[in-house]
Amino acid sequence: MIIVARITPSSDAGIAKIPLAADFAKTPKGRRLLQVAVQDRGSIFRPYLLPPEVPKDRVQLLKHAFSETLKDSEFLSDAKKSNLNMDPVAGDELEKIISNLFRLEPAFGSKLNEILR
Numbered sequence: 238m239i240i241v242a243r244i245t246p247s248s249d250a251g252i253a254k255i256p257l258a259a260d261f262a263k264t265p266k267g268r269r270l271l272q273v274a275v276q277d278r279g280s281i282f283r284p285y286l287l288p289p290e291v292p293k294d295r296v297q298l299l300k301h302a303f304s305e306t307l308k309d310s311e312f313l314s315d316a317k318k319s320n321l322n323m324d325p326v327a328g329d330e331l332e333k334i335i336s337n338l339f340r341l342e343p344a345f346g347s348k349l350n351e352i353l354r
Contacts (some may be wrong), residue, residue, distance in 0.1 A: 246276045266345075273341065274349055277334045280326045300328045 242258040264267040
């Protein structure tokens, strides 16, 4: 298999020789389309959600517990044994991505829809 580009939003030192797909975009609009259609979509693929009425202190507690779990050596060892890729997106970052999706300009959303058909 020959990897020609990565769709991740940033470089990884381990595979720095493989260019980012965004490097091939010719315009800022092209880079933005790639970000929204591929990178952001991949980041929010399997979110953990809570209903809106959960108290803020409980949300913070759950975010912290989840974050700590993802640092736990036993958990990470089990994940590795199960061939699970652990590349989580923090809750605050997830909120930002989703908020940005709801703020897309209508013309941009139409263009994105056209491309993804």
